[in-house]
Amino acid sequence: MVTDQDIIRIMQAGLPLCPEPYASIAASLELDEAELLRRIDAMLRQGTIRRIGLVPNHYRIGYRYNAMTVWALDEDRIDAVGELFGAQASVSHCYKRPSYPPGWPYNLFAMVHGRGLDEINDKIAALKKLIGDDCRQSDVLFSEKILKKTGIRLKNRSSEHA
Amino acid sequence: MLDEIDRQLLQSYQRDFPLVHDPFGEIGRCLGIEEDEVITRYQRLKDDGYISRIGPLLNHTKVGVSTLAAISVPAAMIDSTAGMINSYEEVNHNYLREHHYNFWFVVAAKDNERVDAVIQEIERKSGTDALVLPMVKSFYIDLGFKLWQSTQAD
Numbered sequence: 001m002v003t004d005q006d007i008i009r010i011m012q013a014g015l016p017l018c019p020e021p022y023a024s025i026a027a028s029l030e031l032d033e034a035e036l037l038r039r040i041d042a043m044l045r046q047g048t049i050r051r052i053g054l055v056p057n058h059y060r061i062g063y064r065y066n067a068m069t070v071w072a073l074d075e076d077r078i079d080a081v082g083e084l085f086g087a088q089a090s091v092s093h094c095y096k097r098p099s100y101p102p103g104w105p106y107n108l109f110a111m112v113h114g115r116g117l118d119e120i121n122d123k124i125a126a127l128k129k130l131i132g133d134d135c136r137q138s139d140v141l142f143s144e145k146i147l148k149k150t151g152i153r154l155k156n157r158s159s160e161h162a
Numbered sequence: 163m164l165d166e167i168d169r170q171l172l173q174s175y176q177r178d179f180p181l182v183h184d185p186f187g188e189i190g191r192c193l194g195i196e197e198d199e200v201i202t203r204y205q206r207l208k209d210d211g212y213i214s215r216i217g218p219l220l221n222h223t224k225v226g227v228s229t230l231a232a233i234s235v236p237a238a239m240i241d242s243t244a245g246m247i248n249s250y251e252e253v254n255h256n257y258l259r260e261h262h263y264n265f266w267f268v269v270a271a272k273d274n275e276r277v278d279a280v281i282q283e284i285e286r287k288s289g290t291d292a293l294v295l296p297m298v299k300s301f302y303i304d305l306g307f308k309l310w311q312s313t314q315a316d
Contacts, residue, residue: 008225014215017196017205019184035183040218044181050221051177054204055214060236061164061172068259068266079299086301096299097230104263104293109230141259148248148256148267 004048007039017091020047063113065120065142069127072099072137078108081131085110088130090123105137164212167193172212173204179216227277228254228270229296232263233288240264246287252280263293 006029015021026036043049058066073081078096086094091110099107110127114120124140164172171192180188186204189196203221207213235243246258247267256267271277285292 008218008220011217012215012220014217015185016181017186017201017208017216018199019186021185022181022183033183040181043218047221048224049218051179052181052216052218053176053179054216055170055182055219056172056176057211057214060211079301082299082301092302094301095297096301097295097297100293109295139261141261141263143257144260144264145258146256147244147258148253150254 002031004039004043007036008043008049013041052115056064058113059146062115065114065117067112067114067120067124067143068141069110069112069124070139070141071108071110072101072105072133073108073134074136075107077134081134084110084130085127090126106139167195168207168212171200172207175216226270226272227274228268229277229281229294230266230268231281231284231295232265232267232293233265233284233290235265235288235290239288243288247284250280250284252276298302 009026010025010029016024018024020033020034023033024039026033029036029157031039031148040049040052051065071081082096085091085108090112092113093109093111095109096107097109099105111125112120114123120142128135128138171189174192175189179185182188184197184249190197190200193200204213204216208215233243243265244256244258247253247265250269252271253267254270256265258264259266269277269280269290271280281292281294
């Protein structure tokens with residue numbers, strides 16, 4: 001019995017760059033290709049898999065800077081501002097998170113990427129302008145170094161029982 | 163250097179990568195190039211480091227639990243702390259940022275108990291209290307990252 005986890009584990013290594021990549025994965029799982037495609041499609045519909053696609057290396061493409069912008073908003077304004085920020089092309093992720101005032105008053109996080117500091121500062125200034133008086137306080141945390149970035153992976157079987 | 167076709171290959175297939183028998187042939191038909199050329203270009207983009215991989219992006223809320231966390235560590239301890247945090251396979255992101263809270267990392271595991279245990283160990287080993295910042299709500303519409311303003315692939 002091939003589980004969804006078996007399928008995800010083999011796919012997250014990366015789709016082979018050959019004419020029939022799903023057939024090749026199906027063969028190694030001893031599944032029918034049509035059955036594999038049906039199972040992947042079902043996981044997409046259920047939302048276990050958010051999307052299938054290529055994962056670009058932003059840094060290599062030239063996006064050398066990323067800034068985590070953090071905003072302290074009144075509770076009743078978070079949804080409106082979050083939806084506004086989330087819809088901006090300059091924002092790659094936007095999340096509400098708990099705050100711990102006074103040391104950490106920020107409750108909305110928006111990630112901004114840029115090819116240079118000027119570009120990123122322009123994008124942040126545009127966000128500030130968008131929300132005007134809604135923001136009591138904000139801060140920008142530039143990335144100094146990527147220490148680890150592996151994406152969300154299911155563990156390998158071997159380490160699962162470790 | 164990337165040409166217009168490279169840009170389209172990078173931009174347009176961050177989501178909805180074809181789920182068909184011959185996905186690279188399908189992409190070729192959309193872009194007006196041969197399947198062989200699609201594969202050759204993706205291989206080159208991968209070899210040159212423009213692509214991390216082609217595959218599924220998992221919804222972390224469906225496959226386990228995760229949280230963002232941050233700690234503040236003195237400059238002299240940055241290298242040892244980086245190694246300590248990275249040694250946890252539950253940590254999938256770890257960034258050094260210019261701020262009082264300088265270490266920002268994501269802990270993902272199958273349940274809350276394991277996430278909490280990892281954070282507590284990191285707090286104990288670093289001798290600091292962590293800011294624990296789980297996602298409460300997402301406002302992010304996942305369309306893939308817009309890499310270029312100008313490409314026809316948009």
